[in-house]
Amino acid sequence: MPTASGHTTAIRASRVIGTNVYNREGEKIGEIEDLILDKLSDHIMFAVIGFGGIFSVGEKFHAIPWSVLDFVPEQGGYVVPYTREQLEAAPVSSISELTEEDGEKARNLSFDYYKVPKYW
Helix, strand or coil, X not given: CECCCCXXXXXCHHHHCCCEEEEXXXXXXXXXXXXXXXXXXXXXXXXXXXXXXXXXXXXXXXXXCHHHCEEECCCCEEEECCCHHHHHCCCCECCHHHHHHHHHHHHHHHHHHHCCCCCC
């Protein structure tokens, strides 16, 4: 069954990881580095978006609620409704910090920052 933008509702994580992420202006802001899953529910806690580095040096990792990512086939990637400035001002973590405290700290900071309704 397709979603509103025409893509299917099911996708393998391996197909998502590495996909480019763009803002609404079409500017590439990074790519999906990982997905953090809540093992005790049926939710994706958040996507990990990496940007700002060169060959992974100085790269910053942001937890972004999965619900704000919209796959746009013509773009060949996901589009988020935020400017580069909003994303650069968002909470930043290392990859290992994103799963500390069972991912709850990063998830809470992310959902609060982006003002996304909480699913829990």
